[in-house]
Amino acid sequence: SAVISQKPSRDICQRGTSLTIQCQVDSQVTMMFWYRQQPGQSLTLIATANQGSEATYESGFVIDKFPISRPNLTFSTLTVSNMSPEDSSIYLCSVVMFAGGDGYTFGSGTRLTVV
């Protein structure tokens, strides 16, 4: 299975600023996803990162707030824009080698605290 490196592992940010989270995979993967895990909550899918095109966002998430890039098959970024304390969460990258496949891997996440 793929190995994911997610950076930063944690950060404390001022409200109104933006943070970009990186997800680097050690092998080419077909699909990359971004999840949010709010304190004491489950994981919620933010969007699917598409190579060479705009990400596909789930209901409740918009590109202006969570712009996503995926320049190639091994790398993606998620930006949390104009942050507020409500954005304090763990953000996780997830990948799968092949669409419809079963080898999903999750990164260890970025713990974001907005003050």
Next chain:
Amino acid sequence: AQTVTQSQPEMSVQEAETVTLSCTYDTSESDYYLFWYKQPPSRQMILVIRQEAYKQQNATENRFSVNFQKAAKSFSLKISDSQLGDAAMYFCAYRRLTGNQFYFGTGTSLTVIP
């Protein structure tokens, strides 16, 4: 929409004993996947066990087994001979057969008592 419910926010078990974590889900589909993931303090999501809904046989992985009751939409995880390293948050998850999105429950925090 698919929903996954874990009604036990916290559970504890004595080392070497057996514990069962509960999970129910709601779906109108007949074929799908169910998963149990473990999330230790490192936050790494680790796949514990996976079940295909079209398989009647319950999945087993070493000390981990499931009780899959399709009609009742129940998917419980049994951990036998609990070890200290089993302490973690456990998430039940659902995924459609032809899709990539996981629907996760709210998790059960498992404590293993030495």
